[in-house]
Amino acid sequence: MSDTSHLHGAEFLKSQTAGLSEPAGSKALGESTERSAKQVREMAATIPQWQDWREAAHRIKRYAVAHLDKLLAEFERNISVRGVTVLYAADAAEANRLVIQIAQEHGVKRVVKSKTMVSEEMELNHALADVGVTALETDLGEYLVQLAGQRPTHIVTPALHLSAEDCGRLFADKLDEPYTAEHKALTDIARRHLREEYLRADMGVSGVNFAVAETGTIAIVENEGNAGLSTSAPPVHVALMGIEKVIPRIEHLPVFLNLLGRSGTGQKLTSYTHLIHGATPGKKMYVIILDNGRTRALADPKTRVALACIRCGSCLNNCPVYRRVGGWAYGWVYPGPIGSIITPQLVGLEKAGKLPFASSLCGACAEACPVKIDIAHQLVYLRHRAAKEPSPVRSMAERLMWKSWAWSMSGPLRYWLTMTAVRIGVRLAKFLPWHPLQLGAWTRGRELPRVPKATFRGNWRHNEK
Amino acid sequence: MIKLTNHSPPVWEYPKYEPGEPVGLFIPCYIDQFFPASGEATVELLRRQNVPVEYPKEQTCCGQPAFNSGYWDEARRVVRHFCDTFEPYRWIVGPSGSCTAMCRVFFEQVDPDPRIVEIGRRVVELTEFLVNVLGVTDTGARYPHKVALHIGCHTRRELGVVDPPMTLLRSIRDLEYHELPNMEECCGFGGTFSVKMAGTSLAMGRTKVENLAKCGADVLVSPDTSCLMHIEGLLRRDPATRHIQTKHLAEILVADE
Ligand code: SF4
Numbered sequence: 001m002s003d004t005s006h007l008h009g010a011e012f013l014k015s016q017t018a019g020l021s022e023p024a025g026s027k028a029l030g031e032s033t034e035r036s037a038k039q040v041r042e043m044a045a046t047i048p049q050w051q052d053w054r055e056a057a058h059r060i061k062r063y064a065v066a067h068l069d070k071l072l073a074e075f076e077r078n079i080s081v082r083g084v085t086v087l088y089a090a091d092a093a094e095a096n097r098l099v100i101q102i103a104q105e106h107g108v109k110r111v112v113k114s115k116t117m118v119s120e121e122m123e124l125n126h127a128l129a130d131v132g133v134t135a136l137e138t139d140l141g142e143y144l145v146q147l148a149g150q151r152p153t154h155i156v157t158p159a160l161h162l163s164a165e166d167c168g169r170l171f172a173d174k175l176d177e178p179y180t181a182e183h184k185a186l187t188d189i190a191r192r193h194l195r196e197e198y199l200r201a202d203m204g205v206s207g208v209n210f211a212v213a214e215t216g217t218i219a220i221v222e223n224e225g226n227a228g229l230s231t232s233a234p235p236v237h238v239a240l241m242g243i244e245k246v247i248p249r250i251e252h253l254p255v256f257l258n259l260l261g262r263s264g265t266g267q268k269l270t271s272y273t274h275l276i277h278g279a280t281p282g283k284k285m286y287v288i289i290l291d292n293g294r295t296r297a298l299a300d301p302k303t304r305v306a307l308a309c310i311r312c313g314s315c316l317n318n319c320p321v322y323r324r325v326g327g328w329a330y331g332w333v334y335p336g337p338i339g340s341i342i343t344p345q346l347v348g349l350e351k352a353g354k355l356p357f358a359s360s361l362c363g364a365c366a367e368a369c370p371v372k373i374d375i376a377h378q379l380v381y382l383r384h385r386a387a388k389e390p391s392p393v394r395s396m397a398e399r400l401m402w403k404s405w406a407w408s409m410s411g412p413l414r415y416w417l418t419m420t421a422v423r424i425g426v427r428l429a430k431f432l433p434w435h436p437l438q439l440g441a442w443t444r445g446r447e448l449p450r451v452p453k454a455t456f457r458g459n460w461r462h463n464e465k
Numbered sequence: 466m467i468k469l470t471n472h473s474p475p476v477w478e479y480p481k482y483e484p485g486e487p488v489g490l491f492i493p494c495y496i497d498q499f500f501p502a503s504g505e506a507t508v509e510l511l512r513r514q515n516v517p518v519e520y521p522k523e524q525t526c527c528g529q530p531a532f533n534s535g536y537w538d539e540a541r542r543v544v545r546h547f548c549d550t551f552e553p554y555r556w557i558v559g560p561s562g563s564c565t566a567m568c569r570v571f572f573e574q575v576d577p578d579p580r581i582v583e584i585g586r587r588v589v590e591l592t593e594f595l596v597n598v599l600g601v602t603d604t605g606a607r608y609p610h611k612v613a614l615h616i617g618c619h620t621r622r623e624l625g626v627v628d629p630p631m632t633l634l635r636s637i638r639d640l641e642y643h644e645l646p647n648m649e650e651c652c653g654f655g656g657t658f659s660v661k662m663a664g665t666s667l668a669m670g671r672t673k674v675e676n677l678a679k680c681g682a683d684v685l686v687s688p689d690t691s692c693l694m695h696i697e698g699l700l701r702r703d704p705a706t707r708h709i710q711t712k713h714l715a716e717i718l719v720a721d722e
Contacts, residue, residue, distance in 0.1 A: 023668040360655025362618035383535030406539035410546045415525040441660035445667040446698030449499045456501035
């Protein structure tokens with residue numbers, strides 16, 4: 001079990017998941033996610049083998065997740081023969097210690113980072129800052145979020161919540177640049193500031209999209225060129241990956257590249273795909289493989305499939321709840337439907353047991369998922385676990401309520417009695433000045449259904465006799 | 466038993482319906498109590514196709530509310546009652562996609578007992594039964610109104626039933642079809658979600674209502690009464706949308722106006 005208490009994310013989770021019930025996302029968030037979901041759908045519709053790709057990717061990932069022990073050892077063997085050091089970390093704290101050790105060994109003062117969700121799990125930037133090392137995000141979205149002192153709201157487009165005007169103000173404020181809201185001018189500013197940093201940095205930190213066991217290769221996809229620079233310019237490169245990133249063979253890679261670019265942003269392929277086999281001559285490279293709760297997901301055969309996720313962000317874009325509450329409401333690194341199934345497993349149901357309830361179970365996530373994770377089904381299963389295991393939603397009162405409901409729904413007479421009471425209740429409700437609890441939650445914005453004179457079964461008895 | 470031959474999107478293989486075979490009519494609890502007209506239209510539609518309809522009086526609920534709330538042990542008790550009630554029928558037909566999905570897709574999660582799973586797999590949603598099993602494409606209805614269609618998410622994604630309601634709707638004479646913009650997005654009902662996460666549920670519902678008002682329909686029909694209960698509740702709250710009616714699709718499939 002991983003220790004996450006050091007994460008202020010865990011604290012954050014406690015206070016923020018309450019926000020799930022109220023929409024806090026902007027109109028812009030809703031519109032842009034809808035637009036991108038539509039682009040992906042249209043793109044997928046032009047590909048006759050789309051469903052076959054999804055199925056293939058699903059099977060490869062399921063196989064990989066079931067054979068992690070073998071595949072990780074194979075990956076380690078094949079990449080370490082080329083001089084790369086492979087290290088394992090049981091939890092975020094251990095991973096941070098390893099990164100800090102590497103940094104200190106090489107006298108690192110400045111780090112450039114390309115996009116890595118794992119480092120968000122680790123809160124790596126804070127850990128480095130504590131030992132006097134500055135870490136700079138180089139992915140444009142991450143850079144903006146870092147400048148603003150915020151957290152990403154999306155796993156692929158971290159600054160989705162910021163408008164061009166917001167960015168202009170941010171640059172004016174933090175970088176002393178003249179205000180502009182023009183896209184090209186904004187990226188030019190960011191590029192100018194970031195360029196120097198690659199050359200000054202002593203170490204680059206990156207994520208890993210896929211680790212190929214057979215060849216000992218790591219694949220990193222990106223659109224901005226920053227990952228290429230972060231991994232090759234500084235003298236040391238540290239790649240961070242979760243244990244689930246490994247795939248068996250190099251011939252499996254294309255199906256994922258095809259799916260990831262398309263599902264993430266509607267692109268046929270990301271602008272850059274880096275296949276890294278080892279350190280650039282004269283430089284050092286490390287791969288840190290992190291568990292951080294993943295083996296907990298692995299232990300339950302029903303939830304294991306969540307580890308197949310390739311972090312494309314498509315389930316977020318398609319989720320009507322995410323579109324309205326935004327990424328922060330989920331309280332931790334992974335928002336949206338994938339967050340609601342993975343966070344409770346990584347940080348524990350005790351902390352995140354509420355997340356699986358942040359869904360109408362509409363299934364738009366599962367329909368969009370390029371690796372066919374049955375996210376909606378996972379959500380209900382985790383609700384079941386959250387209702388049984390220690391979690392913020394486990395409640396004796398609710399259990400009793402459902403127990404009596406089950407009793408009243410297990411025979412026609414009891415059913416009749418209960419339903420008659422409900423009908424009377426609904427009839428009388430409009431005379432009440434104030435509606436308590438769930439009734440109040442309903443009538444806050446909706447009328448109650450009209451109560452008809454007779455029921456279906458009453459009429460049936462009457463007509464069919 | 467209905468077999469799943471593909472998932473995502475789901476594709477089902479149905480056994481053959483033998484003429485004269487009685488179907489067990491499954492009227493979900495909220496339809497029984499609050500929307501009996503949907504149930505009565507269902508009976509009428511089936512009888513017009515010469516399908517003998519029997520209504521087992523022991524029936525109550527499919528167990529979905531407890532299941533979706535995570536209380537599976539409690540749901541299991543109700544699921545078993547459902548299966549005991551409907552065991553004699555090879556076909557179980559109901560006017561609710563969401564309850565059908567509970568039976569056909571989710572019973573096996575609550576209770577892996579093969580008997581339960583098998584009975585769950587006999588449940589068919591009404592329009593699915595008419596179109597996919599009986600091959601009906603026209604019910605002979607006439608309904609001269611401006612109509613929009615909403616397909617509930619369980620019907621759409623868990624059952625993959627999108628064409629049947631569409632086909633039947635299009636066969637109605639004098640009907641003016643108005644497509645709901647962004648019609649695949651959830652209306653925000655989601656069972657207990659509607660009260661547990663009321664703010665978000667309402668925000669989703671309001672988008673649906675806005676789109677409905679925008680598309681110019683006077684009547685919203687659906688194979689899912691539970692979504693309609695939520696949408697109707699929102700429509701009636703706002704004077705600007707109070708004139709828009711909601712009806713189960715079955716009700717207009719038997720209309721002759
Ligand atoms: S769960 Fe599926 S859709 Fe969501 S981010 Fe992961 S791969 Fe993408």
